Amino acid sequence: MHATFSYPKYSFTPSEEQRTGNVRRHPVVIVGAGPVGLTAALDFARKGVPVVVLDAEDTVSVGSRAVCYAKRALEVWDRLGVGQRMIDKGVVWKIGKVFNGDRMVYQFDLLPEPDHKIPAFINLQQYYLEDFLVAQARKSDLIDLRWLSRVISARQEADHVVLQVETPDGVHAVEAGWVIACDGAKSSVRKMLGLEFQGEVFKDRFLIADVVMKADFPAERWFWFDPPFHRKQSALLHMQPDNVWRLDFQLGWDADPEEEKKPERVIPRVQAMLGADTPFELEWVSVYTFQCRRLEQFRHGRILFAGDSAHQVSPFGARGANSGVPDADNLVWKLALVLDGKAPESLLDSYSDERVAAAKENILNSTRSTDFITPKSEMSRVFRDAVLELAVDQPFARSLVNSGRLSTPTTYTDSRLNTPDSDSFAGKMVPGAPATDAPVERDGLSGWLMEALDGRFTVLYAACDGPVPAEVAEALDGLAAGPLPLVWHAVTDRRRGIAGELVDSAGRLRERYDLIPGSVYLIRPDQHIAARWRRFDGAALSAALDRAVGHTVGC
Amino acid sequence: MAKLMTEQRFASPDDVYQLLIDSHRDLTPDQSTRLNAKLILLLANHIGDAEVLAEALRVARQGME
Numbered sequence: 001m002h003a004t005f006s007y008p009k010y011s012f013t014p015s016e017e018q019r020t021g022n023v024r025r026h027p028v029v030i031v032g033a034g035p036v037g038l039t040a041a042l043d044f045a046r047k048g049v050p051v052v053v054l055d056a057e058d059t060v061s062v063g064s065r066a067v068c069y070a071k072r073a074l075e076v077w078d079r080l081g082v083g084q085r086m087i088d089k090g091v092v093w094k095i096g097k098v099f100n101g102d103r104m105v106y107q108f109d110l111l112p113e114p115d116h117k118i119p120a121f122i123n124l125q126q127y128y129l130e131d132f133l134v135a136q137a138r139k140s141d142l143i144d145l146r147w148l149s150r151v152i153s154a155r156q157e158a159d160h161v162v163l164q165v166e167t168p169d170g171v172h173a174v175e176a177g178w179v180i181a182c183d184g185a186k187s188s189v190r191k192m193l194g195l196e197f198q199g200e201v202f203k204d205r206f207l208i209a210d211v212v213m214k215a216d217f218p219a220e221r222w223f224w225f226d227p228p229f230h231r232k233q234s235a236l237l238h239m240q241p242d243n244v245w246r247l248d249f250q251l252g253w254d255a256d257p258e259e260e261k262k263p264e265r266v267i268p269r270v271q272a273m274l275g276a277d278t279p280f281e282l283e284w285v286s287v288y289t290f291q292c293r294r295l296e297q298f299r300h301g302r303i304l305f306a307g308d309s310a311h312q313v314s315p316f317g318a319r320g321a322n323s324g325v326p327d328a329d330n331l332v333w334k335l336a337l338v339l340d341g342k343a344p345e346s347l348l349d350s351y352s353d354e355r356v357a358a359a360k361e362n363i364l365n366s367t368r369s370t371d372f373i374t375p376k377s378e379m380s381r382v383f384r385d386a387v388l389e390l391a392v393d394q395p396f397a398r399s400l401v402n403s404g405r406l407s408t409p410t411t412y413t414d415s416r417l418n419t420p421d422s423d424s425f426a427g428k429m430v431p432g433a434p435a436t437d438a439p440v441e442r443d444g445l446s447g448w449l450m451e452a453l454d455g456r457f458t459v460l461y462a463a464c465d466g467p468v469p470a471e472v473a474e475a476l477d478g479l480a481a482g483p484l485p486l487v488w489h490a491v492t493d494r495r496r497g498i499a500g501e502l503v504d505s506a507g508r509l510r511e512r513y514d515l516i517p518g519s520v521y522l523i524r525p526d527q528h529i530a531a532r533w534r535r536f537d538g539a540a541l542s543a544a545l546d547r548a549v550g551h552t553v554g555c
Numbered sequence: 556m557a558k559l560m561t562e563q564r565f566a567s568p569d570d571v572y573q574l575l576i577d578s579h580r581d582l583t584p585d586q587s588t589r590l591n592a593k594l595i596l597l598l599a600n601h602i603g604d605a606e607v608l609a610e611a612l613r614v615a616r617q618g619m620e
Contacts, residue, residue, distance in 0.1 A: 385592075386593045397596060
C-alpha cells in the first residue's frame with residue numbers, strides 16, 4: 001500500500017540535556033508534532049519564542065486521515081509562510097453536492113464571493129501537510145523537534161512543569177514553563193492529569209478507502225444518501241492529489257471492523273461505486289467510529305490543551321484539524337505576551353473560554369450532521385427520509401439536508417477581550433469575528449489584507465479619499481512604538497503616498513468592513529476583530545488594547 | 556413575539572378534519588408516517604417561526620411524560 005507517497009523517517013538525536021544529564025527549563029514544550037503542535041511551534045518561532053516539540057513517533061501521519069483543510073486554517077498557515085505550498089499541492093474545491101439515490105438534491109458553494117486570497121477548502125493528505133509543516137519548522141533555529149520522544153509523566157510545580165520523556169536512549173526529565181498538549185484524541189497528557197473527556201459516542205461505523213485511479217469526477221465533495229451502489233447507507237467521495245480518491249462508506253454499527261478492512265470486502269464495494277471496469281488500486285483502508293466530546297476547560301494550570309486532545313468531533317464537516325489549528329492560533333500570541341511580561345497570566349483563561357465556545361459550536365454542528373446521517377431513532381429516520389424526499393422539489397427542504405456543515409471559523413461573540421460596539425456598523429465584522437480578506441495594494445504591489453495582518457495587533461484607519469489627520473498618525477505611531485507588538489495602516493481609496501497605506505482600489509475592504517472616512521478597526525494578532533469605531537479616539541483605542549490583552553478585571 | 560394560535564380558526568372544521576383523514580386513505584402505516592412527517596415539515600416551514608413550533612410541540616407533548 002501507499003504507492004504514491006514514501007514516508008519520511010525523522011532521525012532521533014539525543015538532546016544535549018539527555019546526553020549531559022543537565023535538566024533545562026524551556027519556556028514552552030509542545031507535546032505532539034501533528035498539524036496543531038507544528039502550527040503552534042511555527043507561530044512561537046515567528047514571535048521569537050524558542051520551543052521544544054516532543055513526538056512519540058518518527059514520521060508523519062500514517063494514512064491520509066484528515067483530508068479537507070478549510071480557509072481559516074489555511075489563512076493561519078499562510079501567515080506562517082507554509083500555506084501556499086499546501087494550496088499548490090492540494091486540490092482546491094468549494095462546491096458540495098448531495099445526492100439521494102441517484103438524484104442530486106442539494107448543492108452548496110462554500111465561497112460564494114470573489115476576491116479572497118485563500119480558497120474555501122483544499123483536499124490534501126495529512127501526511128503531505130505534516131511533511132510541509134515539518135520542513136518549515138526545520139528552517140527555524142527556534143524549533144527543537146525531538147522524535148521518538150514519548151512523554152510518560154507530567155508533574156506541575158508552582159512555576160513550571162516537569163515532564164519525564166522516554167527516548168531510545170532511556171528516560172530523562174525536561175522542564176517547561178508551559179506545556180501545550182497537542183497529542184491527539186487519545187492524549188496521554190490528558191490521561192496523566194486524570195481529566196474527564198465527556199460527550200457522546202455514536203453507534204455507527206464507517207469505512208475509508210483511499211484508491212488510486214484515473215477518474216473524471218470533478219473536484220467537488222459528493223455525498224450520497226442511499227445510493228444505488230450502497231443501499232440504505234451513505235457514501236462520500238473526495239478528490240485528493242496524486243490521483244488518490246477518498247471514498248467513505250457508512251457500514252452500520254453491526255459491521256465487523258476487522259472483516260470490513262479486508263481487500264476482499266473492500267474491493268467489491270469500490271467496484272460497485274466506480275463500475276466494474278474502472279481500474280484502481282487500494283492505497284489505504286481504515287474503519288472508524290467517532291465521538292463528540294471535549295474537556296470542560298482547555299487550560300489546566302501551566303498545561304494547555306489544543307486540538308483533538310481538547311475536543312473531538314465526527315469527521316462530517318471537517319471540523320477536527322480545522323478547529324485545532326485555530327486553537328494554536330488563539331493560544332500562541334497570548335502565551336507569547338504572557339512570557340514577555342506584557343499580559344497577565346489570566347489572558348490564558350480567555351484561550352480556554354474562546355476555544356471552548358468554538359468547540360461547543362463544532363460539536364453542535366457535528367452532532368446535528370451525525371444525527372441526520374445516522375438517525376438515532378425510527379422517527380428521526382422518518383423525518384430524515386421525509387426531508388430527502390421533499391428536497392427534490394421543495395427548495396426549503398434542501399436547507400435541512402445535512403451531510404456535514406463544513407467548518408467555518410468561530411466568532412468569539414461573548415469574549416471578554418472584545419470591546420462592544422458603541423457605534424453602528426453593518427456587515428459581519430463584529431467584535432470577535434475572524435477578519436475577512438480583501439484585495440489591497442501595498443507599496444505599489446497587489447496583495448491581500450490578510451497579509452497585512454501579520455501576527456501583531458493591527459489598527460486600520462479608514463482615510464478613504466482624505467488624509468490621516470496628524471494627531472491620529474501621531475497617536476498611532478505612539479502605540480506602534482509602545483510595548484505591545486502593533487502596526488497600523490491607513491486604508492485609502494487610491495494611492496496617496498501615506499506610509500504603510502493599504503490601497504483599497506477594488507472597494508472590497510470598504511464594503512466588507514463597512515468603512516467610511518474616519519472608521520477605525522483594532523484587529524488581534526490572530527486576525528480576529530477586537531474593537532471598531534466610527535471616529536478615532538486614542539483613549540478608547542488604548543482601553544480596547546488593554547482589554548484585548550486581558551487587563552480588564554471583573555468582566 | 557409570535558404566539559401559537561389555539562382558538563378555533565377554521566371556517567369549516569369538519570371539512571379540515573376530513574381532509575386530514577382522507578389523505579391517509581389506502582396508505583400503509585409506514586406510508587402514513589411518511590406523509591405525516593412531510594406534512595409537518597411543510598407546515599413548519601410555512602409557519603417559519605421556531606418559537607411557534609416549539610410552543611406547538613410543547614402542547615403536543617403534554618401528558619406524555
